[in-house]
Amino acid sequence: MNSPAFAPPLVAQHVVKRYQQGTNSIIALDRVCLTVQPGEFVAIMGASGSGKSTLLHAIAGLIDIDAGSVAIAGQDLSQLSDTALTKFRRQNLGIVFQAYNLIPSLTAEDNIRLPARANKQLDADVDELLMRLGMSDRRSHKPGALSGGEQQRIAIARALVCNPAIVLADEPTGSLDSVTGTEICKLLRALVDEQHRSIVMVTHEPRVAMWADRICVLKDGENLAEFETDGRRDLQTVASQYQEVLV
Numbered sequence: 001m002n003s004p005a006f007a008p009p010l011v012a013q014h015v016v017k018r019y020q021q022g023t024n025s026i027i028a029l030d031r032v033c034l035t036v037q038p039g040e041f042v043a044i045m046g047a048s049g050s051g052k053s054t055l056l057h058a059i060a061g062l063i064d065i066d067a068g069s070v071a072i073a074g075q076d077l078s079q080l081s082d083t084a085l086t087k088f089r090r091q092n093l094g095i096v097f098q099a100y101n102l103i104p105s106l107t108a109e110d111n112i113r114l115p116a117r118a119n120k121q122l123d124a125d126v127d128e129l130l131m132r133l134g135m136s137d138r139r140s141h142k143p144g145a146l147s148g149g150e151q152q153r154i155a156i157a158r159a160l161v162c163n164p165a166i167v168l169a170d171e172p173t174g175s176l177d178s179v180t181g182t183e184i185c186k187l188l189r190a191l192v193d194e195q196h197r198s199i200v201m202v203t204h205e206p207r208v209a210m211w212a213d214r215i216c217v218l219k220d221g222e223n224l225a226e227f228e229t230d231g232r233r234d235l236q237t238v239a240s241q242y243q244e245v246l247v
């Protein structure tokens, strides 16, 4: 095992997750593996029910897994108590949801500051983040006074404020029109290219996945295939590669 200082941001090995529904046991993840290197942008794709969100929740330590392991920056999540896991998650994982999940009564700036305050990172550079995400002039607005794209920018800033080892994004453009969705994709891409961030993003749309470096396809809870995008952001190429692995 690598020492934590040099460990990849994410190593998920042979992850199994079962859900019990009455007498039925559903295998949502069946020995799924995923490693993400520093500065890598990985998209997880697959049909509805293939296990994408379950995998993201397992990586985030939001659900218990039945077998396998998830290590973030070298830390095996199963070794942490609930309290330690909550703290570790706050310090090492940034999570972006489709529905933004901002607190309506707080300004954009205070929403961003919230995880930093919980971590006692009082020196967090919120001004820089607001500027980087083009939101400086919206800092005093509450979420209800922001567009969907602006709310998602604030949610991304909130995910970055504690300088996490990895950012997890669950359908981050799912509530946005395609133009705004592309702006968010370009922003995520820039965070990887310019700041060497590591991102895992769940999406079912090739036009979103094409912004990643690598696409990992799940089918029925298993790793089906993986392919690299060639950096040209060519939708037709990515869409046809995705279709090819599905048939």
Ligand SMILES: Nc1ncnc2c1ncn2[C@@H]1O[C@H](COP(=O)(O)OP(=O)(O)OP(=O)(O)O)[C@@H](O)[C@H]1O
Pocket (backbone or CB within 6 Å): 019, 020, 021, 026, 027, 028, 046, 047, 048, 049, 050, 051, 052, 053, 054, 055, 204
């Ligand atoms: N809390 C739960 N209880 C029971 N079964 C669940 C639960 N969550 C997910 N599942 C099942 O696990 C499987 C994987 O679900 P998951 O939500 O991870 O798929 P997905 O690929 O993210 O789907 P979608 O694209 O529709 O969001 C599905 O069969 C789903 O019905």
